[in-house]
Amino acid sequence: MIKEYRSPPVTGENALLYYEPIVNALMAYDPSLAAEDIAFNAPPSLEMGDVAIPMFSIAKKRKTAPAVLAQEIAAKVNFGAYVSSAAAAGPYVNLKLDRNRVGYEITRAVLKAGTQWGGGGTGKGKRVLIEHTSINPNASPHVGRGRCAMIGDSVTRLLRFEGYDVEVHYYVNDMGRQIGLLVLVAEELEGITFDEILDAYVTANKRAEEDPEFAARGYEMLARIEAGDSGIKEKFFRVTELCLKGQLKVLQRLGAQYDFFDHESAYVNDPRLAVIEEALEKKGALFTDEDGRRVVDLSRLGYPLEEGRYFVLRRANGSSMYGCRDLLYSLDKHERGADVNLMVLGEDHKLYAQQMALILEAAGIAAPEVVYYSYILLSDGKMSTRQGKVVLLSDFLDQAAALALQRVMEQFPDLPADEHRQIAEQVAVSAIRFAVLRVKPTKNVIFDMESALSFQGDTGPYVQYCCARIRSILRKWGRPVPDPVPETFIADTDSEWALLNAMAAFPKVITESAAQRNCAQVANYMLDLAHAFTGFYHECQVLSSQDEARLHSRLQLCRAALYTLSNALGILGIDTPERM
RNA sequence: GCCCCGAUAGUUCAGUGGAUAGAACGAGCGCCUCCUAAGCGCUAAACACAGGUUCGAUUCCUGUUCGGGGCGCCA
Numbered sequence: 001m002i003k004e005y006r007s008p009p010v011t012g013e014n015a016l017l018y019y020e021p022i023v024n025a026l027m028a029y030d031p032s033l034a035a036e037d038i039a040f041n042a043p044p045s046l047e048m049g050d051v052a053i054p055m056f057s058i059a060k061k062r063k064t065a066p067a068v069l070a071q072e073i074a075a076k077v078n079f080g081a082y083v084s085s086a087a088a089a090g091p092y093v094n095l096k097l098d099r100n101r102v103g104y105e106i107t108r109a110v111l112k113a114g115t116q117w118g119g120g121g122t123g124k125g126k127r128v129l130i131e132h133t134s135i136n137p138n139a140s141p142h143v144g145r146g147r148c149a150m151i152g153d154s155v156t157r158l159l160r161f162e163g164y165d166v167e168v169h170y171y172v173n174d175m176g177r178q179i180g181l182l183v184l185v186a187e188e189l190e191g192i193t194f195d196e197i198l199d200a201y202v203t204a205n206k207r208a209e210e211d212p213e214f215a216a217r218g219y220e221m222l223a224r225i226e227a228g229d230s231g232i233k234e235k236f237f238r239v240t241e242l243c244l245k246g247q248l249k250v251l252q253r254l255g256a257q258y259d260f261f262d263h264e265s266a267y268v269n270d271p272r273l274a275v276i277e278e279a280l281e282k283k284g285a286l287f288t289d290e291d292g293r294r295v296v297d298l299s300r301l302g303y304p305l306e307e308g309r310y311f312v313l314r315r316a317n318g319s320s321m322y323g324c325r326d327l328l329y330s331l332d333k334h335e336r337g338a339d340v341n342l343m344v345l346g347e348d349h350k351l352y353a354q355q356m357a358l359i360l361e362a363a364g365i366a367a368p369e370v371v372y373y374s375y376i377l378l379s380d381g382k383m384s385t386r387q388g389k390v391v392l393l394s395d396f397l398d399q400a401a402a403l404a405l406q407r408v409m410e411q412f413p414d415l416p417a418d419e420h421r422q423i424a425e426q427v428a429v430s431a432i433r434f435a436v437l438r439v440k441p442t443k444n445v446i447f448d449m450e451s452a453l454s455f456q457g458d459t460g461p462y463v464q465y466c467c468a469r470i471r472s473i474l475r476k477w478g479r480p481v482p483d484p485v486p487e488t489f490i491a492d493t494d495s496e497w498a499l500l501n502a503m504a505a506f507p508k509v510i511t512e513s514a515a516q517r518n519c520a521q522v523a524n525y526m527l528d529l530a531h532a533f534t535g536f537y538h539e540c541q542v543l544s545s546q547d548e549a550r551l552h553s554r555l556q557l558c559r560a561a562l563y564t565l566s567n568a569l570g571i572l573g574i575d576t577p578e579r580m
Numbered sequence: 581g582c583c584c585c586g587a588u589a590g591u592u593c594a595g596u597g598g599a600u601a602g603a604a605c606g607a608g609c610g611c612c613u614c615c616u617a618a619g620c621g622c623u624a625a626a627c628a629c630a631g632g633u634u635c636g637a638u639u640c641c642u643g644u645u646c647g648g649g650g651c652g653c654c655a
Contacts, residue, residue, distance in 0.1 A: 044599055176655050307651040315653055322655045347649050444648055455618050457604040465618050473615050524594055543615050
């Protein structure tokens with residue numbers, strides 16, 4: 001038995017040629033039917049048929065029993081040239097398609113679109129602004145922070161693939177009491193390096209806990225910046241830039257790309273805050289409390305609960321809170337006028353983002369759309385910086401690359417060292433990106449070092465390997481893959497057919513994933529596709545095919561599968577090596 | 581205490597208002613004179629619990645339990 005691709009065929013905008021004739025045939029048979037009444041399913045097995053039409057909703061409209069209707073439709077409707085037979089099975093009509101003919105259409109569509117195959121173009125002419133990662137500049141990023149970067153980066157790639165014009169922003173949190181404390185400690189250490197920052201940060205926080213006077217100096221630093229002390233500002237800048245550079249080095253290794261770095265410190269003493277405050281005052285939502293803080297009462301803006309009702313903008317000493325600067329940053333992003341304003345945030349920011357949204361909207365500023373993600377947990381519990389129980393991205397990448405390097409050097413000893421290293425790095429990146437991205441953002445990712453390093457089974461390297469096998473076939477063929485010809489295209493085995501169906505589903509996956517801003521769907525689709533290809537690979541010899549028509553058809557299938565896999569991998573930010 | 585997420589094989593993840601709930605890892609058994617064994621085939625194994633809506637619920641609703649996150653001067 002071969003693996004079956006059980007997804008229904010593509011419908012709607014990305015419909016392939018064979019879908020419409022079937023709908024038209026049904027509507028011609030019964031003019032009272034509308035296109036929406038006709039749904040498509042995958043039958044439980046390929047033996048029953050290639051496409052199933054459930055009769056439930058049509059039967060309801062016609063006031064007939066579904067099974068009776070199925071009999072009638074299977075017997076009487078002429079489905080056209082793409083359908084070779086129709087059979088009723090209970091409440092379903094199962095159609096068998098003309099595989100050669102449909103296979104030709106699918107393959108031709110893929111090869112024609114090539115690197116664009118699967119993109120629906122729903123984003124053409126629309127601009128997206130996305131902000132993600134925005135890690136506090138205080139340590140080398142661990143996989144939890146990386147989840148934000150990987151999700152944001154992949155959503156960006158997904159939307160670009162759909163035709164959106166996307167600009168990526170990274171908010172540099174170069175302000176705040178904790179940065180102040182870090183600066184104080186860093187000052188004591190001559191020439192602090194990126195790798196020492198985390199220790200300094202931990203030290204700073206510990207000292208602040210034990211020593212109120214030291215803690216107070218953190219606030220004092222902030223107040224001085226707000227008062228315009230350029231010397232302190234310079235000190236902050238030195239530490240945060242050192243940190244940012246170190247972090248970006250790791251993020252770039254992952255393939256994350258950013259267009260703009262927006263600094264929080266640019267929003268200190270922004271005069272536009274007065275405009276927002278005025279809007280809040282007009283709604284009776286802003287007051288000064290008994291201790292002199294400026295506080296927003298969100299219940300005046302429609303917030304329903306007591307918890308989280310109050311939102312502090314300024315401390316009693318007049319210095320601004322994080323959210324205060326963030327409001328202005330949000331205003332800036334809003335003013336860039338993108339059609340879609342996105343941000344990727346950890347679920348710990350849910351309440352905060354809700355509060356921000358209420359304030360922004362009260363001031364007439366549309367709040368951004370948020371993609372939330374849950375934390376990454378380790379197989380033995382939560383990550384803990386203090387216990388040293390974190391997986392740093394750079395550590396993971398180093399280990400994974402070392403393993404992959406060893407492997408590829410054994411496999412292909414003659415390749416130049418540069419290429420060895422490049423392949424190893426690509427495999428390492430694919431292992432982490434795939435492991436994290438394949439899980440829906442709302443679920444915790446349980447990260448297990450051992451299985452992430454195994455490269456076996458449902459992993460990024462598995463999909464890359466699948467591509468490497470295809471490339472190997474195409475390399476041995478050594479000529480351009482001929483264009484498909486309708487009369488001679490052959491796809492009569494189950495495994496070829498399963499592969500074709502899997503490829504045909506790609507545009508729908510992309511459209512849905514883009515609409516839901518969910519790359520996990522792309523990752524899981526890719527596994528199905530890779531499995532389908534591997535089934536084909538094992539059952540159908542390509543280069544030793546007996547006749548030329550079959551040889552060409554299979555080469556075309558290989559080329560089409562490679563386009564589909566590479567396009568999908570590209571969305572997840574994963575490159576495919578020529579060999580591995 | 582209150583609010584928001586989640587719960588599917590031993591484990592990590594998919595999936596669906598309707599035909600037999602899919603993979604992978606792990607376990608057991610097989611497969612490299614054959615386009616890359618980072619692979620393939622076979623076997624065993626799951627919808628947390630209780631109600632409700634429905635012709636039909638693992639899927640929708642409510643409650644319980646468990647796990648994650650949050651709840652005014654952190655960012």
